[in-house]
Amino acid sequence: MTSPVPPAVHLRDVVFGYDRRTPVLQVDELVVEAGKRVFLYGPSGSGKTTLLGLITGIHQPQRGSCMVLGKELTNMSMPARDRHRGSEMGYIFQSFNLIPYLTVRQNVALPCQVHERRRRRMVAPTVREEVERLVRRLGLETRLDRGVRKLSTGEQQRVAIARAVIGKPALVIADEPTSALDADRRQAFLDLLFEVCQEACATLIFVSHDRSLMERFDERLALGEISRMGA
Amino acid sequence: MIIPRLAYESLRSRKFTGGLTVFSIAFSVLLLVSVDRIRQGTQVGFEGTLSQTDLVVGARGGSLPLLLYAVFHIGVANNDISYEAYQHFARHPAVLWTIPLSMGDSHRGFRVVATDDNFYEHYRYRGNHAIQLAAGARPEGIFDAVLGDTVASELHYRLGQKIVLSHGLGGSFLKHTANPYTVVGILAHTATPVDRAIYITLWGDEAMHLGWEHGAPPLQPIPASQIHKSDLHIGTISAFLLRTKSRMSTLFLEREINTYKAEPLTAIIPALTLQDLWGVLSAADIALSLVSGAVLVVGLLVMLTALYTALNERRREIAVLRALGLRTRQIFALFVLESSLISAAGAALGVAGAYGLLFAVRVPVENHYGIPLVMVSVSSRILYYIAAVIGSGALLGFIPAFRAYRNALVDGLNAG
Numbered sequence: 152m153t154s155p156v157p158p159a160v161h162l163r164d165v166v167f168g169y170d171r172r173t174p175v176l177q178v179d180e181l182v183v184e185a186g187k188r189v190f191l192y193g194p195s196g197s198g199k200t201t202l203l204g205l206i207t208g209i210h211q212p213q214r215g216s217c218m219v220l221g222k223e224l225t226n227m228s229m230p231a232r233d234r235h236r237g238s239e240m241g242y243i244f245q246s247f248n249l250i251p252y253l254t255v256r257q258n259v260a261l262p263c264q265v266h267e268r269r270r271r272r273m274v275a276p277t278v279r280e281e282v283e284r285l286v287r288r289l290g291l292e293t294r295l296d297r298g299v300r301k302l303s304t305g306e307q308q309r310v311a312i313a314r315a316v317i318g319k320p321a322l323v324i325a326d327e328p329t330s331a332l333d334a335d336r337r338q339a340f341l342d343l344l345f346e347v348c349q350e351a352c353a354t355l356i357f358v359s360h361d362r363s364l365m366e367r368f369d370e371r372l373a374l375g376e377i378s379r380m381g382a
Numbered sequence: 383m384i385i386p387r388l389a390y391e392s393l394r395s396r397k398f399t400g401g402l403t404v405f406s407i408a409f410s411v412l413l414l415v416s417v418d419r420i421r422q423g424t425q426v427g428f429e430g431t432l433s434q435t436d437l438v439v440g441a442r443g444g445s446l447p448l449l450l451y452a453v454f455h456i457g458v459a460n461n462d463i464s465y466e467a468y469q470h471f472a473r474h475p476a477v478l479w480t481i482p483l484s485m486g487d488s489h490r491g492f493r494v495v496a497t498d499d500n501f502y503e504h505y506r507y508r509g510n511h512a513i514q515l516a517a518g519a520r521p522e523g524i525f526d527a528v529l530g531d532t533v534a535s536e537l538h539y540r541l542g543q544k545i546v547l548s549h550g551l552g553g554s555f556l557k558h559t560a561n562p563y564t565v566v567g568i569l570a571h572t573a574t575p576v577d578r579a580i581y582i583t584l585w586g587d588e589a590m591h592l593g594w595e596h597g598a599p600p601l602q603p604i605p606a607s608q609i610h611k612s613d614l615h616i617g618t619i620s621a622f623l624l625r626t627k628s629r630m631s632t633l634f635l636e637r638e639i640n641t642y643k644a645e646p647l648t649a650i651i652p653a654l655t656l657q658d659l660w661g662v663l664s665a666a667d668i669a670l671s672l673v674s675g676a677v678l679v680v681g682l683l684v685m686l687t688a689l690y691t692a693l694n695e696r697r698r699e700i701a702v703l704r705a706l707g708l709r710t711r712q713i714f715a716l717f718v719l720e721s722s723l724i725s726a727a728g729a730a731l732g733v734a735g736a737y738g739l740l741f742a743v744r745v746p747v748e749n750h751y752g753i754p755l756v757m758v759s760v761s762s763r764i765l766y767y768i769a770a771v772i773g774s775g776a777l778l779g780f781i782p783a784f785r786a787y788r789n790a791l792v793d794g795l796n797a798g
Contacts, residue, residue, distance in 0.1 A: 233704075233707050233708065236705070236707045237706050237707010237708070238707060244701070244702065249702070250703070252391045252395030252396075257391070261384070262706055264383075264384050265707055
C-alpha cells in the first residue's frame, strides 16, 4: 500500500479579516489535491484574491490552519512565507503582470534570480538558457530582449506564464488571467497554461468569474460554498 | 544582487524625472562645493603668494590694507616710508634680507612695482619657489622693465618693446611719455599677483618722477639720455618685505619697527593678517553656504516628490515583486536604494561640475580680479558634504519606502 500524496492546499477553520472584528473570509475546509487543475469561481468582491493571499502566505489568518505544499503557513515567519511563496509558487495576475522597466528576458528570469530552489529545478543548465527554452516554447523568441511595454496583452500574458512556471514551482496560481482576452485567445491561453503546468507537474488554481471555462478543469470550487462570508 | 539591479533598471526607465532630480541635487551640490572650493582655493592662493617673508613693513596704518597693497596689489598705500628708515632696518643685525617695494604707477591697468635685485634673489612663493626669468634679464638700466607673465601674454609684449608708464593707478591721463621703458625681461608664470605686475628699478621710479613737484609733472621733461644714476636720490618707498635671521626674533623685531621713534611704521606678520582677512570673508562664506544649503534641501525635496508621486503607479509592480517572493524588507530596500542612487549620482555630478567650473574660471578670475585661485583637492569637508547628501537622500527614501511597505501589506496580491 502506498502512502497517499498530501494535498497541495489544505485550509481548515480559517478566519481572516483585514480588521480583526470584521472577517471577510471564513473557510471550514478547502482541499486542493496535488497535480489537479482547479477552477475557483465567484462574483467580483467575493474574496477570491483574499483567499489566494492566504494560500500564498501574504495574509495570515486570525484563526485556523493553512497547510500549503507540506508547510503550515501559520507557524512560519513572514520572510519564511515569502521564501516559500517565491520558490514553490508561480503567480499570474489578471493584468499588469510584468515589471514594466524590465525586458521579457529579465522578467522571466526573475524568480530564478531570487530563489535558489527554482534555479536547482531548471531543465536547462543556466538561467539564460532556461529562459530562452521557455520563451521559445511559448512562441515569444523574437521578443526576448524587448521591453514588456511594447508587447500586446496576449503576449504579456504568455510572458507571465513563462515567469510563473520557470524553475518548476509545485503550485501555479492564476488570478483572472483571461479577463483581458477575447474568447478565442482565452481558449488558446488555457491550452498553453495546461500544457506548461503539466510539463512542470504543477497543481493549478485558476480563479475566474467566467464560468464558460470551468468545463476544462478537473475540479470546480465556488467561493460561496467554501467561505461562509463569500456567498 | 537583484535589488540593486531592479533599482538601476527602474531608475533607467524613468530617465527624464530621474535626470531632473539628479540635476537639481547636482546643482545644489555644485553650489555648495564651489563656495567651499573657491574659499579654500583663494586661501591657498593667497597664502601661497608669499612665503619665507616674516614681516611686511609700511607706513603707519591698518595691517590688512598694508598686506593687500604690498603683496596682492589691491588698494593703495596712504603714505610712503623714507628710504633711510628702510635702510636702517635692512642693515639691522637680526635681518637676513629685505625687498623694497615702491608702487604708484601703472601701465594699461597693470601695476608698476619698483624694487631692486633682492626681489629676484629672495622673493619666494608657494614654499620655496623663486622668481625665474622666462626670457631676457633682470633690469639693470634706469629705464629697463621686466614684465610679469600675464602682462606679457595679455599685451603681447616682447623683449625690446618700448612702453610708456602712467602716473597713478587706473589709466591716469598723466603719462610718462618723455621716458619710455624698454622690456628687458619676462618672468616665468607664478600663478600669483607677480604675474600681473611690471617690475622696474628703484632708480627707474625716481627717474620717472624727476622734476615732479607736488604730484605735477615738470613743464619741460628731462630726456632719458640726460638722466644718470648719480643724479638720482631714492627718497621714499611704499613698503618692504623682511626676513629675519632667526624666526625667534620676528616678534621682537615687529615690536621694534612698530615703536620706531624716527618714523611711524607698521610691521605685520603676513600669515596672521591673512587670518584677519579670512575672518572678514567668513560672514560672506556663511551666507553663501546657507543659500547653497537651502538649494540642496529643495533638491532633496524634489527627489522626495518624484519618488512619492511614482508610488501609485508602482503599486502593481510591488504586488508582482511580493508574489515573486521578495520580502517587504527587500521592497523597502529597493526604494531606499533608488533614492540613494539618485543622491549619489547628484553628488558625483555636482562635485565634478564644481571642479570643472573652478578649472574654467580659475584663469579669468586670476586675470581680471587678481585673486589667486588654486585647484585644491577634495577636502574632508567635501567628503562630509557628499556623505550628508547621500545620507539625507537615503533617509528621505525611507518615506516612500515606508508608504510602499504599508501599501504592500494592505494590497497583498491585489495588483489589478
